[in-house]
Amino acid sequence: xxxxxxxxxxxxxxxxxxxxxxxxxxxxxxxxxxxxxxxxxxxxxxxxxxxxxxxxxxxxxxxxxxxxxxxxxxxxxxxxxxxxxxxxxxxxxxxxxxxxxxxxxxxxxxxxxxxxxxxxxxxxxxxxxxxxxxxxxxxxxxxxxxxxxxxxxxxxxxxxxxxxxxxxxxxxxxxxxxxxxxxxxxxxxxxxxxxxxxxxxxxxxxxxxxxxxxxxxxxxxxxxxxxxxxxxxxxxxxxxxxxxxxxxxxxxxxxxxxxxxxxxxxxxxxxxxx
Amino acid sequence: xxxxxxxxxxxxxxxxxxxxxxxxxxxxxxxxxxxxxxxxxxxxxxxxxxxxxxxxxxxxxxxxxxxxxxxxxxxxxxxxxxxxxxxxxxxxxxxxxxxxxxxxxxxxxxxxxxxxxxxxxxxxxxxxxxxxxxxxxxxxxxxxxxxxxxxxxxxxxxxxxxxxxxxxxxxxxxxxxxxxxxxxxxxxxxxxxxxxxxxxxxxxxxxxxxxxxxxxxxxxxxxxxxxxxxxxxxxxxxxxxxxxxxxxxxx
Numbered sequence: 001x002x003x004x005x006x007x008x009x010x011x012x013x014x015x016x017x018x019x020x021x022x023x024x025x026x027x028x029x030x031x032x033x034x035x036x037x038x039x040x041x042x043x044x045x046x047x048x049x050x051x052x053x054x055x056x057x058x059x060x061x062x063x064x065x066x067x068x069x070x071x072x073x074x075x076x077x078x079x080x081x082x083x084x085x086x087x088x089x090x091x092x093x094x095x096x097x098x099x100x101x102x103x104x105x106x107x108x109x110x111x112x113x114x115x116x117x118x119x120x121x122x123x124x125x126x127x128x129x130x131x132x133x134x135x136x137x138x139x140x141x142x143x144x145x146x147x148x149x150x151x152x153x154x155x156x157x158x159x160x161x162x163x164x165x166x167x168x169x170x171x172x173x174x175x176x177x178x179x180x181x182x183x184x185x186x187x188x189x190x191x192x193x194x195x196x197x198x199x200x201x202x203x204x205x206x207x208x209x210x211x212x213x214x215x216x217x218x219x220x221x222x223x224x225x226x227x228x229x230x231x232x233x234x235x236x237x238x239x240x241x242x243x244x245x246x247x248x249x250x251x252x253x254x255x256x257x258x259x260x261x262x263x264x265x266x267x268x269x270x271x272x273x274x
Numbered sequence: 275x276x277x278x279x280x281x282x283x284x285x286x287x288x289x290x291x292x293x294x295x296x297x298x299x300x301x302x303x304x305x306x307x308x309x310x311x312x313x314x315x316x317x318x319x320x321x322x323x324x325x326x327x328x329x330x331x332x333x334x335x336x337x338x339x340x341x342x343x344x345x346x347x348x349x350x351x352x353x354x355x356x357x358x359x360x361x362x363x364x365x366x367x368x369x370x371x372x373x374x375x376x377x378x379x380x381x382x383x384x385x386x387x388x389x390x391x392x393x394x395x396x397x398x399x400x401x402x403x404x405x406x407x408x409x410x411x412x413x414x415x416x417x418x419x420x421x422x423x424x425x426x427x428x429x430x431x432x433x434x435x436x437x438x439x440x441x442x443x444x445x446x447x448x449x450x451x452x453x454x455x456x457x458x459x460x461x462x463x464x465x466x467x468x469x470x471x472x473x474x475x476x477x478x479x480x481x482x483x484x485x486x487x488x489x490x491x492x493x494x495x496x497x498x499x500x501x502x503x504x505x506x507x508x509x510x511x512x513x514x515x516x517x518x519x520x521x522x523x524x525x
Contacts, residue, residue: 040306043384047306083349087375096499100374100406181495216378225384232402235378247379248498256378259402264377 027056027273028153028207035152036159039253044223050148056273057145057153060198060209061124061217062136064117067106070136079129080105080263086127087264090114091186091193095246098264106132109265110194122197124215124268130233130260133218133269142271147221147255149272150236154212154252156205161251162212163204168244174202175213175250178243194265195240212237212250215268216258223255232257239266309386316389320397320466324435325370326427329363337371349373350406361416365423368413369437372399373406380404382500391502392465392509394472394492399440410444417445425453432460439470448474451521455514465505471517480520488512 032054038047070076080086086104088111093099101111108116109127117123128136137143145153156163164170171177176196180187187193192200199209211217216235226232234257238250249256258267309317340349350356350373359367382397398404405413413420420441428434434442434457442450451471458467475483476493483489488509492501503509 038306041386043309043386046308085374087377096377096380096404098374098377227401238379241377242379245495245498247377249379254379255383257381257402258378259375262375262377262402264375266377 026059028059030055030057030149030153030206035148035155037148037151037155039161042253044225044255045151045253050152052149052152055145055149057149057208058270058272059203059207061215061268061270063122063198064106064125065121066140067125067128067136068121070139071106074135074139076132076135076139078105078127078132078263079261080127080132083261083263085263086111087262088114088127089183089194089241089265091183093183095182097183104265105263120195120197123195124198124210126195126215126265126268127263128267128269129263130218130235130258132263136269137271140271141274143274144218144220144269145272147219147223147234147236150217150219150270151252153206153208154204154237156208158205158252161253163252168248171212171244171250174204175210175238176201176240177213177238177250178241178246180243181245183241183243183246192240195268210237213240213242215239215266216249216256216264218267218269223257231260233260233262234258235267235269241266307386309384309388313386313388313390314384317384319464320388320436322433322435323369323399323437324427324431324433326362326366326423328366328423329360330366330370333359333363333366333370336367350408356408361419362423364412365416365420368405368409369435369441372403373409374404376400376402376404379499385500390505392468392472392505392513394469394497394501395499396439396443396466396469396473397436399435399437405444413441413445417447420445421447421450425450428453428457432457434464434467436466439466443470443473443477446474446477448478448521448524451517455517458514462510468510468513471513475516475520478520480516480523482519483516486516 032052034049034051036047036049038045040047084102085100087098088101088104089098090110103112104110104127106125106127133144154163160166164174172179172190176190176192178187179189195214201210203209204211216239217237218233218235221234234255236255238247242248242250336351336355340351351367376398380398381401424438424441428438451474454467454470458464472492476489488503491497491503
């Protein structure tokens with residue numbers, strides 16, 4: 001009896017999460033000031049003080065609905081559509097293994113065989129590249145956040161690994177991540193195998209949703225380790241694929257890197273007003 | 275419930291200001307520490323690949339042709355040209371050119387005291403790239419020939435590059451265990467060889483290793499992609515002795 005009540009409560013909470021996720025995005029003002037960023041031992045993101053000008057960042061990740069408007073207005077061809085080399089995921093793969101799928105693009109984030117986005121227009125757009133994200137920004141007259149701006153926004157005043165402290169066990173309240181021990185078996189224990197509707201989980205103190213998890217968010221910037229012979233794209237916050245054991249990048253410290261033309265179904269973006 | 279917008283109330287901003295002030299104070303207690311020169315040097319050493327000599331000039335020219343000069347996007351060699359390559363040149367192609375992308379969190383960043391640690395997994399051999407399905411299939415289907423080419427190359431260069439180590443794990447080439455141990459014992463410098471030995475034992479579910487403290491720390495429920503055990507003589511000897519026992523017990 002108690003078990004069935006718990007099950008009902010769980011189902012109800014998932015429905016509430018789904019309902020919350022129906023909202024469109026707004027912008028949050030981050031005031032200018034000096035902020036401490038980085039970590040004491042992090043070699044790519046050292047502890048330092050930075051001055052940030054006031055900026056306005058989207059409360060949610062950019063949705064399929066918003067990206068569709070861009071495509072319809074411009075007939076832009078994404079990298080995945082052009083190169084036919086998007087990387088997709090299905091349960092059963094070894095850690096860090098992805099499949100190349102020529103049918104995958106923003107309309108079919110994990111390939112045609114795994115379904116389209118018809119009923120996922122309020123999910124973050126994925127299977128797009130950094131290059132595609134910049135094209136959207138140019139059209140919408142917005143921009144990507146810088147690496148530092150993203151971190152200021154994600155921390156919401158905190159100096160800890162996560163904006164709520166250092167306890168990773170609370171991640172499930174705030175983020176759509178992978179809770180399985182590995183990626184051999186499907187994990188939808190938080191209600192979602194892949195992406196979730198934006199704003200489905202609790203926000204940080206600044207009112208930003210999905211700052212961790214759901215999709216890696218592209219940022220602008222360079223690091224001291226950047227190679228001279230090629231351009232790198234950086235993205236932060238981890239994704240629905242990330243787990244505690246395989247990729248714990250759902251925090252305010254780590255910085256992911258990827259080819260600027262790579263399209264993965266766990267990559268998306270959040271915009272900043274010009 | 276409504277998403278917060280720029281119309282935040284003043285009291286919330288004041289509260290956030292107080293919170294921020296406290297957080298800044300809390301973080302200023304620490305100072306950033308850079309990895310030592312030896313740690314940084316070891317990070318570079320770990321990432322070095324071995325470049326095979328077989329048809330190298332020809333393969334480099336082919337790769338230069340397929341790379342899109344405008345945007346540096348990833349393109350595989352077309353199937354006809356790929357299939358036309360003799361085996362040893364195909365091997366060179368695989369060892370210097372990965373056809374697929376690696377995801378955001380795949381690239382291992384430098385860390386403190388890297389030169390004193392034995393990690394659970396290898397770094398990514400090709401930065402933001404990884405082998406495609408056809409490349410992985412080639413390695414597995416041509417395992418004996420690839421192992422032979424790797425040994426030949428290593429015996430010349432006296433070093434097993436990260437790409438070779440990655441290939442050995444991909445192919446589950448456990449027959450190379452004595453060869454790897456002999457190579458490691460020459461200078462006891464490349465701890466990633468010990469990582470390869472442990473990955474062999476893990477991937478083949480070698481029970482004495484699976485129930486060990488090292489396994490729990492490197493691959494257990496609380497492990498992550500950067501998990502490590504400290505380098506010391508005892509750990510080194512234990513890994514090698516277990517790997518020898520695993521090798522001798524293979525069917």
